[in-house]
Amino acid sequence: MEFDLENPLTSSEDEHQGWGSISALFAAESDHMISTVGLIDLSSRRDAVSLVLQAQFDCNLDPFVAYLAINYIDRFLSKRKIQREKPWIIQLLSIACLSLASKMKKTNFMLANFQGKEGFIFDAQTIRRMELLVLGTLDWRMRSVTPFSFLSFFISFFSPARPPLLQALKAHATQILLKAKNEIKMLEFKPSVVAASSLLSAAYEIFPIQFPAFRAAVSSCNFVNEEKLWECSIVMGAATASATDGCDDSAGMGEGSSPETPVTVLGRHSSSSESETAVGSSSDGRELKKRRTTSTLRASCDHSG
Template identity: 60%
Template sequence: MELDLENPLTCVEEEQYDTVSALFDSESDHMASQIFLRSFHAESLRREAIALILQAQYSCNLDNFISYLAVNYVDRFISKKEVPEEKPWILRLLVISCLSLAAKMKKIDFSYSDFQRDEGFIFDAQRIQRMELLILSTLNWRMRSITPFSFVYFFISLFELKDPALTKALKDRATELIFKARDEIKLLEYKPSIIAASALLCASYELFPLQFSSFKAAISSCEYINQVRDTNVT
């Protein structure tokens, strides 16, 4: 079954057990290590990796959600495994493998050769598959990533909007903001739920300024958000 980033805990063999509490309880397992955030080398690697992922997105016409999922895999991997500076080809292999895994999760074809067409060297399928296995084991096979998109509909439901067109406009703008925020490493300090709530508040302020206060109050009073705040403080 294709991975739905908005509902990552549901799979074909199961009932929808993704109670909201399950998402909040599990989101920390899908975040990069906090030690990683303090490393200049890691920040440099991440910047280069994102540039490669965006290059692949445009050259191979990939879905935005595939590139976002690939970035999540890269973040989590390089926060746990060292990528040597003196071997830049390893980062390229990592990016290709993360894109391949993300495409598989989304049931989308991804051509290694298309992405590597203009490169001086090409990784064969066997080498990419070995890297995929290393990524899978490093991430404990948690590939159905919980991201900010997993929480968007929940927070929107708190706003009690009656017009489907307004709901769609709010969701689309929040989604756009989440995509744009992907490049900022400092945001990795915050849990996906916090990023989702923040994006929706920014979007609601832009689109419905007169209702912003009530939207903010709805999110601020959410029990799950208060639990996340308490966790971040400790």
């Protein structure tokens, strides 16, 4: 069964047990947040995310696969540190997370094409071992709760609820979420808050007349901390503006309109906004040593949590 980012807790086994309900999502989202964002090595993350975005651009990869792969990378790096003297690990980690995300989304990702562009070749067994290391580090919890899980809930606050308007609102909020995915500060907010913030930005842009009522409804929701919503909107506004200005050229997101600043969207004021070649073979992979790959991977990824 293909993993659906909008229904992460629903599977063929638990479909009839209420796991897909919105209350279950809000109850579960804190467990899917990274509590050690500050431990993530920014340089390693930047390199890994860059490789994922490059794969998305070069291989015409489903953006949701790239989003999920980055989610796995963030969770992995929050628990393990990469030895900087072995930079090939970053590429192997990116490939493994892309492969896992593709399998979850049942998308055919041509690893050979991507590896050829990057200059390193890892054989299938090496990639598989890295996948297992990622799975173990993530405790095999691959059905991540993300902001996409909450879009439908907050869209229900929008009035009038005509399908074409809702589809347009959701599509634009999705673009905003995808553009903001390379900003590490977004990890500090609950997925539901990020979802609400993206929808407010989208609504202000394309439905300004209906926006005040929508903003009031979302802000008064019992599940939403209004102060966190405000803080998140500041970070998201800076991240999406940066992406639109060309700092995320490799993402290949499509439409490039930029959401308004959080000050405009939420009707509040702020003085400022914050945002802050060894293991592979040359071309045929024959020099990879299977008997030492696992120990090398584990030694190169220090467990930190």
